[in-house]
Amino acid sequence: MPTIELRHITKEYENIDEEQTYALHDINLTVQDGEFVCVLGPSGCGKSTLLEITAGLLSQTSGEVLLDQVPQAGTSRDIGVVFQDSALFPWRSIRRNIEFGLEIAGFSREERRNKVQKTIELVGLAGFEDKYPHQLSGGMRQRAGLARTLVADPRVILMDEPFSAVDHLTRLTLQDEMIRIWEKEKKTIFFITHDVAEAVYLATRIVLLSPRPGRIQQIFDVPFERPRNRNDMELLSIVEKIYMAINNPVQSHDTEYFI
Protein backbone atom coordinates (compact mmCIF):
# COMPACT_ATOMS: atom_id res chain seq x y z
CA MET A 1 0.00 0.00 0.00
CA PRO A 2 1.34 3.44 -0.82
CA THR A 3 1.75 5.66 2.24
CA ILE A 4 3.22 8.80 0.76
CA GLU A 5 2.83 9.82 -2.84
CA LEU A 6 4.52 12.83 -4.37
CA ARG A 7 2.89 13.85 -7.63
CA HIS A 8 4.57 16.31 -9.97
CA ILE A 9 6.07 18.30 -7.09
CA THR A 10 7.66 21.45 -8.41
CA LYS A 11 9.07 24.31 -6.37
CA GLU A 12 10.08 27.58 -7.94
CA TYR A 13 11.75 30.50 -6.27
CA GLU A 14 11.84 34.02 -7.55
CA ASN A 15 15.35 35.41 -7.30
CA ILE A 16 16.32 39.07 -6.95
CA ASP A 17 16.09 39.70 -10.68
CA GLU A 18 12.54 38.36 -10.62
CA GLU A 19 13.61 35.32 -12.59
CA GLN A 20 12.02 32.01 -11.77
CA THR A 21 14.45 29.34 -10.66
CA TYR A 22 13.49 25.77 -10.03
CA ALA A 23 14.47 24.26 -6.72
CA LEU A 24 12.59 21.08 -7.54
CA HIS A 25 11.24 20.00 -10.88
CA ASP A 26 8.47 17.46 -11.36
CA ILE A 27 9.24 15.02 -8.56
CA ASN A 28 7.17 11.84 -8.71
CA LEU A 29 7.67 9.27 -5.99
CA THR A 30 5.56 6.66 -4.27
CA VAL A 31 6.68 5.36 -0.90
CA GLN A 32 5.13 2.07 0.19
CA ASP A 33 4.03 1.26 3.69
CA GLY A 34 6.98 0.29 5.88
CA GLU A 35 9.61 1.29 3.34
CA PHE A 36 12.90 2.89 4.27
CA VAL A 37 13.56 5.34 1.47
CA CYS A 38 16.78 7.34 1.42
CA VAL A 39 16.93 10.51 -0.62
CA LEU A 40 20.50 11.10 -1.68
CA GLY A 41 21.99 14.12 -3.33
CA PRO A 42 24.67 16.81 -3.12
CA SER A 43 24.10 20.06 -1.21
CA GLY A 44 21.77 22.42 -2.99
CA CYS A 45 19.84 19.74 -4.87
CA GLY A 46 16.65 20.51 -2.98
CA LYS A 47 16.64 17.53 -0.58
CA SER A 48 15.60 19.61 2.40
CA THR A 49 13.07 21.52 0.33
CA LEU A 50 11.54 18.21 -0.71
CA LEU A 51 11.38 17.10 2.92
CA GLU A 52 9.76 20.34 4.05
CA ILE A 53 7.16 20.12 1.28
CA THR A 54 6.39 16.50 2.21
CA ALA A 55 6.08 17.54 5.86
CA GLY A 56 3.74 20.39 4.93
CA LEU A 57 6.13 22.99 6.33
CA LEU A 58 6.65 24.56 2.92
CA SER A 59 4.16 24.85 0.10
CA GLN A 60 4.97 23.58 -3.35
CA THR A 61 4.51 25.67 -6.47
CA SER A 62 2.59 22.84 -8.08
CA GLY A 63 1.90 19.17 -7.54
CA GLU A 64 0.41 17.19 -4.69
CA VAL A 65 1.48 15.35 -1.58
CA LEU A 66 -0.80 12.44 -0.72
CA LEU A 67 -0.86 10.58 2.59
CA ASP A 68 -2.84 7.33 2.31
CA GLN A 69 -4.28 8.63 -0.95
CA VAL A 70 -5.53 11.85 0.68
CA PRO A 71 -4.04 15.14 -0.58
CA GLN A 72 -2.33 17.03 2.22
CA ALA A 73 -2.42 20.73 3.03
CA GLY A 74 -0.16 21.78 5.87
CA THR A 75 1.37 19.56 8.50
CA SER A 76 -0.16 16.36 9.83
CA ARG A 77 0.28 14.46 13.09
CA ASP A 78 0.72 11.35 10.92
CA ILE A 79 3.94 12.77 9.50
CA GLY A 80 6.74 13.25 12.00
CA VAL A 81 9.96 15.12 11.37
CA VAL A 82 13.42 14.60 12.87
CA PHE A 83 15.62 17.64 12.32
CA GLN A 84 19.26 17.84 11.43
CA ASP A 85 20.42 19.07 14.84
CA SER A 86 17.84 17.47 17.14
CA ALA A 87 16.28 20.93 17.79
CA LEU A 88 15.60 20.11 21.44
CA PHE A 89 14.32 22.89 23.68
CA PRO A 90 17.18 23.87 26.00
CA TRP A 91 14.73 24.79 28.77
CA ARG A 92 13.15 21.34 28.94
CA SER A 93 14.62 18.19 30.42
CA ILE A 94 15.03 15.25 28.05
CA ARG A 95 11.80 13.69 29.32
CA ARG A 96 9.88 16.94 28.88
CA ASN A 97 11.38 17.41 25.42
CA ILE A 98 10.26 13.96 24.37
CA GLU A 99 6.73 14.48 25.64
CA PHE A 100 6.34 17.83 23.85
CA GLY A 101 4.21 16.41 21.01
CA LEU A 102 1.99 14.47 23.43
CA GLU A 103 1.54 17.60 25.53
CA ILE A 104 0.47 19.54 22.44
CA ALA A 105 -1.95 16.75 21.48
CA GLY A 106 -3.51 16.92 24.94
CA PHE A 107 -2.52 13.57 26.45
CA SER A 108 -2.88 13.31 30.22
CA ARG A 109 0.19 13.39 32.42
CA GLU A 110 -0.06 9.69 33.16
CA GLU A 111 -0.41 8.64 29.52
CA ARG A 112 2.53 10.83 28.62
CA ARG A 113 4.65 9.31 31.35
CA ASN A 114 3.93 5.75 30.20
CA LYS A 115 4.53 6.39 26.53
CA VAL A 116 7.65 8.44 27.12
CA GLN A 117 9.16 5.82 29.40
CA LYS A 118 8.71 3.11 26.78
CA THR A 119 10.22 5.28 24.05
CA ILE A 120 13.14 6.31 26.23
CA GLU A 121 13.99 2.66 26.66
CA LEU A 122 13.48 1.96 22.96
CA VAL A 123 16.00 4.61 21.88
CA GLY A 124 18.46 3.80 24.67
CA LEU A 125 18.16 6.96 26.76
CA ALA A 126 17.29 5.29 30.07
CA GLY A 127 19.00 7.17 32.89
CA PHE A 128 19.16 10.43 30.96
CA GLU A 129 15.50 11.42 31.42
CA ASP A 130 16.15 14.27 33.81
CA LYS A 131 19.21 15.68 32.10
CA TYR A 132 19.06 18.85 30.05
CA PRO A 133 20.08 18.93 26.37
CA HIS A 134 23.37 20.75 27.03
CA GLN A 135 24.42 17.89 29.31
CA LEU A 136 24.14 15.30 26.52
CA SER A 137 26.44 14.38 23.64
CA GLY A 138 25.35 15.06 20.07
CA GLY A 139 24.46 11.41 19.53
CA MET A 140 22.34 11.30 22.69
CA ARG A 141 20.56 14.50 21.69
CA GLN A 142 19.77 12.98 18.31
CA ARG A 143 18.29 9.91 20.05
CA ALA A 144 16.10 12.25 22.09
CA GLY A 145 15.01 14.04 18.91
CA LEU A 146 14.05 10.71 17.39
CA ALA A 147 12.24 9.67 20.57
CA ARG A 148 10.20 12.88 20.53
CA THR A 149 9.00 11.98 17.04
CA LEU A 150 8.47 8.28 17.74
CA VAL A 151 6.43 8.80 20.90
CA ALA A 152 3.80 10.76 18.97
CA ASP A 153 3.35 7.63 16.83
CA PRO A 154 3.20 9.09 13.29
CA ARG A 155 2.72 6.81 10.27
CA VAL A 156 5.66 8.34 8.44
CA ILE A 157 8.90 9.74 9.79
CA LEU A 158 10.83 12.26 7.73
CA MET A 159 14.47 12.63 8.72
CA ASP A 160 16.63 15.52 7.52
CA GLU A 161 20.28 14.41 7.59
CA PRO A 162 19.78 13.40 11.21
CA PHE A 163 23.25 11.99 11.77
CA SER A 164 25.31 14.59 9.94
CA ALA A 165 26.26 16.46 13.10
CA VAL A 166 27.71 13.49 15.00
CA ASP A 167 31.13 11.87 14.69
CA HIS A 168 31.63 8.92 12.37
CA LEU A 169 31.69 6.14 14.98
CA THR A 170 28.60 7.44 16.76
CA ARG A 171 27.01 7.68 13.38
CA LEU A 172 27.54 3.99 12.66
CA THR A 173 25.97 3.10 16.01
CA LEU A 174 23.01 5.38 15.36
CA GLN A 175 22.51 3.75 11.94
CA ASP A 176 22.28 0.31 13.56
CA GLU A 177 19.90 1.68 16.19
CA MET A 178 17.82 3.25 13.46
CA ILE A 179 17.41 -0.09 11.69
CA ARG A 180 16.55 -1.86 14.95
CA ILE A 181 13.88 0.74 15.75
CA TRP A 182 12.52 0.71 12.21
CA GLU A 183 12.18 -3.08 12.21
CA LYS A 184 10.45 -2.97 15.62
CA GLU A 185 8.12 -0.04 15.00
CA LYS A 186 7.43 -0.73 11.32
CA LYS A 187 7.27 2.95 10.39
CA THR A 188 7.62 4.31 6.90
CA ILE A 189 10.83 6.29 6.79
CA PHE A 190 11.90 9.01 4.41
CA PHE A 191 15.52 9.69 5.19
CA ILE A 192 17.62 12.45 3.68
CA THR A 193 21.38 12.09 3.53
CA HIS A 194 24.39 13.03 1.45
CA ASP A 195 26.33 9.97 2.59
CA VAL A 196 26.24 7.20 -0.04
CA ALA A 197 27.39 4.44 2.32
CA GLU A 198 24.78 5.46 4.89
CA ALA A 199 22.03 5.37 2.29
CA VAL A 200 23.04 1.94 0.99
CA TYR A 201 23.31 0.50 4.50
CA LEU A 202 19.93 1.82 5.64
CA ALA A 203 17.59 1.97 2.68
CA THR A 204 15.26 -0.41 0.97
CA ARG A 205 15.28 2.08 -1.88
CA ILE A 206 17.51 5.03 -2.75
CA VAL A 207 16.34 8.07 -4.65
CA LEU A 208 19.22 9.96 -6.23
CA LEU A 209 18.50 13.63 -6.86
CA SER A 210 20.46 15.71 -9.34
CA PRO A 211 20.94 19.41 -8.64
CA ARG A 212 19.68 22.60 -10.28
CA PRO A 213 16.88 21.97 -10.73
CA GLY A 214 16.43 19.19 -8.24
CA ARG A 215 14.97 16.23 -10.04
CA ILE A 216 15.03 12.48 -9.64
CA GLN A 217 18.04 11.21 -11.51
CA GLN A 218 17.80 7.54 -10.72
CA ILE A 219 16.26 5.13 -8.23
CA PHE A 220 18.20 2.17 -6.80
CA ASP A 221 16.65 -0.84 -5.12
CA VAL A 222 18.56 -2.27 -2.19
CA PRO A 223 16.76 -5.56 -1.74
CA PHE A 224 19.10 -7.19 0.79
CA GLU A 225 18.28 -8.92 4.06
CA ARG A 226 19.20 -7.51 7.44
CA PRO A 227 21.35 -7.41 9.36
CA ARG A 228 23.54 -6.16 6.58
CA ASN A 229 27.28 -6.24 6.45
CA ARG A 230 28.81 -2.90 5.50
CA ASN A 231 31.53 -4.70 3.50
CA ASP A 232 29.18 -6.98 1.62
CA MET A 233 30.17 -7.12 -2.06
CA GLU A 234 26.60 -6.62 -3.22
CA LEU A 235 26.19 -3.48 -1.10
CA LEU A 236 29.53 -2.14 -2.30
CA SER A 237 28.55 -2.69 -5.90
CA ILE A 238 25.48 -0.51 -5.35
CA VAL A 239 27.69 2.14 -3.76
CA GLU A 240 29.83 2.03 -6.88
CA LYS A 241 26.81 2.31 -9.18
CA ILE A 242 25.60 5.35 -7.26
CA TYR A 243 29.00 7.05 -7.48
CA MET A 244 29.02 6.39 -11.21
CA ALA A 245 25.60 7.91 -11.56
CA ILE A 246 26.65 10.98 -9.54
CA ASN A 247 29.78 11.46 -11.65
CA ASN A 248 28.01 10.96 -14.98
CA PRO A 249 24.72 12.74 -14.64
CA VAL A 250 22.72 11.57 -17.64
CA GLN A 251 20.05 14.06 -18.55
CA SER A 252 16.90 12.11 -18.00
CA HIS A 253 14.24 14.36 -19.47
CA ASP A 254 12.29 11.60 -21.10
CA THR A 255 12.59 9.00 -18.40
CA GLU A 256 9.84 8.60 -15.89
CA TYR A 257 10.17 6.84 -12.62
CA PHE A 258 6.95 5.38 -11.41
CA ILE A 259 6.92 2.44 -9.11
Add this chain to the structure above:
Amino acid sequence: MALRTKKDTKAKNLWIRFVQIAFIAALLAGMQLAVSKEWVSRVFLASPSQIVQEFVYMLKENTLWPHLSVSLQEVAVGYLISAVAGIGLGVLFVSFPLLEKLIDPLMAAIMAIPKTAIMPLLIVWFGIGFKSKVVLVILFCFFNILYNTVTGSKQTRTEHLKLAKVFKASRAQTVFKVLLPSALPSIFNGLRVTAATAITGVVFAEMAAAKNGLGFLLNESQAVLNTPRLYLVIIVVTVLSVLFVGLINLVERLVCRRWMPSRIA
Protein backbone atom coordinates in the same frame (compact mmCIF):
# COMPACT_ATOMS: atom_id res chain seq x y z
CA MET B 1 55.09 29.09 28.33
CA ALA B 2 54.72 27.14 31.51
CA LEU B 3 51.32 25.79 32.43
CA ARG B 4 49.64 27.81 35.10
CA THR B 5 48.67 25.68 38.06
CA LYS B 6 45.53 26.13 40.09
CA LYS B 7 47.61 27.26 43.05
CA ASP B 8 49.28 30.01 40.99
CA THR B 9 45.92 31.31 39.83
CA LYS B 10 44.59 31.36 43.37
CA ALA B 11 47.61 33.27 44.64
CA LYS B 12 47.29 35.73 41.79
CA ASN B 13 43.58 36.30 42.48
CA LEU B 14 44.38 36.96 46.14
CA TRP B 15 47.03 39.48 45.14
CA ILE B 16 44.59 41.28 42.83
CA ARG B 17 41.99 41.43 45.60
CA PHE B 18 44.60 42.83 47.99
CA VAL B 19 45.59 45.62 45.59
CA GLN B 20 41.94 46.54 45.05
CA ILE B 21 41.21 46.77 48.77
CA ALA B 22 44.40 48.70 49.40
CA PHE B 23 43.42 51.21 46.74
CA ILE B 24 40.00 51.82 48.25
CA ALA B 25 41.47 52.10 51.74
CA ALA B 26 43.97 54.65 50.48
CA LEU B 27 41.20 56.63 48.81
CA LEU B 28 39.11 56.71 52.00
CA ALA B 29 42.13 57.64 54.10
CA GLY B 30 42.94 60.40 51.63
CA MET B 31 39.39 61.78 51.91
CA GLN B 32 39.56 61.64 55.69
CA LEU B 33 42.88 63.45 55.75
CA ALA B 34 41.92 66.04 53.14
CA VAL B 35 38.83 67.02 55.12
CA SER B 36 40.33 66.98 58.62
CA LYS B 37 43.39 69.01 57.51
CA GLU B 38 41.04 71.28 55.60
CA TRP B 39 42.94 70.87 52.30
CA VAL B 40 39.55 70.81 50.68
CA SER B 41 36.52 72.81 51.79
CA ARG B 42 33.99 70.83 53.83
CA VAL B 43 31.32 72.03 51.43
CA PHE B 44 32.87 70.00 48.60
CA LEU B 45 33.97 66.87 50.35
CA ALA B 46 32.82 64.83 53.33
CA SER B 47 35.15 62.54 55.21
CA PRO B 48 34.20 58.89 55.70
CA SER B 49 33.88 59.46 59.45
CA GLN B 50 31.48 62.35 58.86
CA ILE B 51 29.38 60.19 56.56
CA VAL B 52 29.24 57.42 59.14
CA GLN B 53 28.35 59.91 61.85
CA GLU B 54 25.59 61.32 59.67
CA PHE B 55 24.32 57.80 59.05
CA VAL B 56 24.20 56.99 62.77
CA TYR B 57 22.57 60.35 63.49
CA MET B 58 19.86 59.80 60.86
CA LEU B 59 19.18 56.31 62.17
CA LYS B 60 18.80 57.66 65.70
CA GLU B 61 16.52 60.48 64.65
CA ASN B 62 14.71 58.18 62.24
CA THR B 63 15.08 60.69 59.41
CA LEU B 64 16.44 58.28 56.77
CA TRP B 65 13.98 55.40 56.79
CA PRO B 66 10.80 57.44 56.07
CA HIS B 67 12.37 58.80 52.87
CA LEU B 68 13.91 55.49 51.91
CA SER B 69 10.64 53.64 52.38
CA VAL B 70 8.74 56.12 50.21
CA SER B 71 11.27 55.75 47.41
CA LEU B 72 11.23 51.96 47.76
CA GLN B 73 7.45 51.87 47.48
CA GLU B 74 7.47 54.10 44.42
CA VAL B 75 10.10 51.93 42.74
CA ALA B 76 8.36 48.69 43.69
CA VAL B 77 4.91 49.72 42.46
CA GLY B 78 6.20 51.36 39.26
CA TYR B 79 8.53 48.49 38.45
CA LEU B 80 5.96 45.79 39.11
CA ILE B 81 3.38 47.52 36.92
CA SER B 82 6.02 47.93 34.18
CA ALA B 83 7.04 44.28 34.36
CA VAL B 84 3.50 42.90 34.32
CA ALA B 85 2.25 45.30 31.63
CA GLY B 86 5.44 45.08 29.56
CA ILE B 87 5.57 41.30 29.49
CA GLY B 88 1.76 41.09 29.16
CA LEU B 89 1.56 43.43 26.18
CA GLY B 90 4.65 41.71 24.79
CA VAL B 91 2.79 38.40 24.87
CA LEU B 92 -0.15 40.04 23.07
CA PHE B 93 2.16 41.50 20.43
CA VAL B 94 3.81 38.13 19.90
CA SER B 95 0.45 36.35 19.71
CA PHE B 96 -1.15 38.86 17.36
CA PRO B 97 1.51 40.37 15.08
CA LEU B 98 -1.18 42.53 13.49
CA LEU B 99 -1.71 44.24 16.84
CA GLU B 100 2.00 44.96 17.05
CA LYS B 101 1.98 46.48 13.56
CA LEU B 102 -0.99 48.62 14.53
CA ILE B 103 0.33 49.97 17.82
CA ASP B 104 4.05 49.95 17.12
CA PRO B 105 4.32 53.46 15.59
CA LEU B 106 2.49 54.94 18.59
CA MET B 107 4.78 53.09 20.99
CA ALA B 108 7.85 54.22 19.06
CA ALA B 109 6.65 57.83 19.22
CA ILE B 110 6.09 57.73 22.98
CA MET B 111 9.41 55.99 23.43
CA ALA B 112 11.19 58.73 21.49
CA ILE B 113 10.15 61.43 23.99
CA PRO B 114 12.93 62.03 26.52
CA LYS B 115 11.05 60.88 29.62
CA THR B 116 12.54 63.57 31.85
CA ALA B 117 10.86 66.20 29.67
CA ILE B 118 7.44 64.81 30.63
CA MET B 119 8.05 65.24 34.35
CA PRO B 120 6.59 68.77 34.65
CA LEU B 121 3.47 67.58 32.85
CA LEU B 122 3.22 64.57 35.13
CA ILE B 123 3.31 66.91 38.12
CA VAL B 124 0.47 68.91 36.66
CA TRP B 125 -1.53 65.74 36.06
CA PHE B 126 -0.75 63.70 39.14
CA GLY B 127 0.54 66.18 41.71
CA ILE B 128 3.85 66.03 43.52
CA GLY B 129 3.07 62.87 45.49
CA PHE B 130 3.28 59.12 44.97
CA LYS B 131 1.42 58.87 41.65
CA SER B 132 3.64 61.09 39.52
CA LYS B 133 6.72 59.13 40.66
CA VAL B 134 5.14 55.79 39.85
CA VAL B 135 4.12 57.03 36.40
CA LEU B 136 7.64 58.23 35.66
CA VAL B 137 9.09 54.87 36.71
CA ILE B 138 6.63 53.19 34.36
CA LEU B 139 7.68 55.49 31.51
CA PHE B 140 11.30 54.66 32.27
CA CYS B 141 10.84 50.86 32.42
CA PHE B 142 7.77 49.68 30.54
CA PHE B 143 8.98 50.08 26.95
CA ASN B 144 12.28 48.42 27.55
CA ILE B 145 10.62 45.36 29.08
CA LEU B 146 8.00 45.27 26.31
CA TYR B 147 10.56 45.39 23.51
CA ASN B 148 12.83 42.86 25.14
CA THR B 149 9.87 40.49 25.30
CA VAL B 150 8.98 41.05 21.64
CA THR B 151 12.51 40.98 20.18
CA GLY B 152 13.44 38.03 22.37
CA SER B 153 10.60 35.95 21.01
CA LYS B 154 11.60 36.93 17.48
CA GLN B 155 14.94 35.25 18.11
CA THR B 156 13.23 31.89 18.52
CA ARG B 157 15.06 29.28 16.44
CA THR B 158 13.25 28.45 13.20
CA GLU B 159 13.62 24.72 13.93
CA HIS B 160 11.67 25.21 17.14
CA LEU B 161 8.88 26.97 15.28
CA LYS B 162 8.85 24.23 12.64
CA LEU B 163 8.60 21.70 15.43
CA ALA B 164 5.54 23.44 16.84
CA LYS B 165 4.02 23.33 13.36
CA VAL B 166 4.84 19.66 12.84
CA PHE B 167 3.07 18.77 16.09
CA LYS B 168 0.21 21.10 15.12
CA ALA B 169 0.51 23.34 18.17
CA SER B 170 -2.17 25.99 18.55
CA ARG B 171 -1.24 29.66 18.57
CA ALA B 172 -1.47 29.82 22.37
CA GLN B 173 0.62 26.65 22.74
CA THR B 174 3.24 28.05 20.38
CA VAL B 175 3.37 31.32 22.31
CA PHE B 176 3.60 29.83 25.79
CA LYS B 177 5.59 26.68 25.11
CA VAL B 178 7.98 27.91 22.43
CA LEU B 179 8.13 31.67 21.89
CA LEU B 180 8.12 32.91 25.49
CA PRO B 181 10.64 30.39 26.85
CA SER B 182 12.90 31.38 23.93
CA ALA B 183 12.45 35.03 24.92
CA LEU B 184 13.19 34.45 28.60
CA PRO B 185 16.89 35.43 28.52
CA SER B 186 16.01 38.60 26.66
CA ILE B 187 13.13 39.36 29.06
CA PHE B 188 15.52 39.04 31.98
CA ASN B 189 17.95 41.38 30.25
CA GLY B 190 15.16 43.93 30.06
CA LEU B 191 14.26 43.42 33.71
CA ARG B 192 17.90 43.76 34.75
CA VAL B 193 18.56 46.99 32.86
CA THR B 194 15.31 48.57 34.04
CA ALA B 195 15.95 47.64 37.68
CA ALA B 196 18.69 50.28 37.80
CA THR B 197 16.70 52.67 35.59
CA ALA B 198 13.71 52.53 37.94
CA ILE B 199 15.79 53.87 40.82
CA THR B 200 17.29 56.61 38.64
CA GLY B 201 13.75 57.57 37.60
CA VAL B 202 12.43 57.79 41.14
CA VAL B 203 15.34 59.88 42.42
CA PHE B 204 15.00 62.21 39.48
CA ALA B 205 11.25 62.57 39.94
CA GLU B 206 11.63 63.29 43.63
CA MET B 207 14.24 65.92 42.87
CA ALA B 208 11.89 67.58 40.43
CA ALA B 209 9.09 67.98 42.97
CA ALA B 210 8.28 66.02 46.11
CA LYS B 211 7.63 66.23 49.81
CA ASN B 212 9.63 63.15 50.67
CA GLY B 213 11.82 60.40 49.22
CA LEU B 214 15.57 60.09 48.65
CA GLY B 215 15.57 62.60 45.80
CA PHE B 216 13.84 65.11 48.03
CA LEU B 217 16.43 64.40 50.73
CA LEU B 218 19.22 65.16 48.23
CA ASN B 219 17.64 68.51 47.33
CA GLU B 220 17.11 69.39 50.97
CA SER B 221 20.65 68.46 51.99
CA GLN B 222 22.04 70.52 49.16
CA ALA B 223 19.93 73.55 50.16
CA VAL B 224 21.36 73.53 53.70
CA LEU B 225 24.85 72.56 52.49
CA ASN B 226 24.81 69.33 54.48
CA THR B 227 27.54 67.70 52.42
CA PRO B 228 27.96 64.50 54.51
CA ARG B 229 24.26 63.81 54.05
CA LEU B 230 24.55 64.31 50.27
CA TYR B 231 27.31 61.72 50.14
CA LEU B 232 25.33 59.39 52.39
CA VAL B 233 22.21 59.52 50.20
CA ILE B 234 24.28 58.95 47.05
CA ILE B 235 25.73 55.84 48.71
CA VAL B 236 22.27 54.65 49.78
CA VAL B 237 20.90 55.07 46.23
CA THR B 238 23.87 53.22 44.76
CA VAL B 239 23.57 50.32 47.19
CA LEU B 240 19.86 50.14 46.45
CA SER B 241 20.55 49.94 42.74
CA VAL B 242 23.14 47.20 43.15
CA LEU B 243 20.86 45.19 45.44
CA PHE B 244 17.94 45.48 43.04
CA VAL B 245 19.97 44.28 40.05
CA GLY B 246 21.31 41.47 42.26
CA LEU B 247 17.76 40.45 43.12
CA ILE B 248 16.83 40.20 39.44
CA ASN B 249 19.96 38.13 38.78
CA LEU B 250 18.97 35.81 41.60
CA VAL B 251 15.46 35.33 40.20
CA GLU B 252 16.93 34.63 36.76
CA ARG B 253 19.24 31.99 38.20
CA LEU B 254 16.37 30.33 40.01
CA VAL B 255 14.29 30.25 36.84
CA CYS B 256 16.96 29.32 34.30
CA ARG B 257 19.79 27.71 36.25
CA ARG B 258 19.18 24.18 35.02
CA TRP B 259 19.32 24.93 31.35
CA MET B 260 21.69 27.86 31.18
CA PRO B 261 25.00 26.70 32.60
CA SER B 262 27.01 29.34 30.76
CA ARG B 263 25.52 32.19 32.76
CA ILE B 264 26.26 30.69 36.11
CA ALA B 265 29.97 29.99 35.67
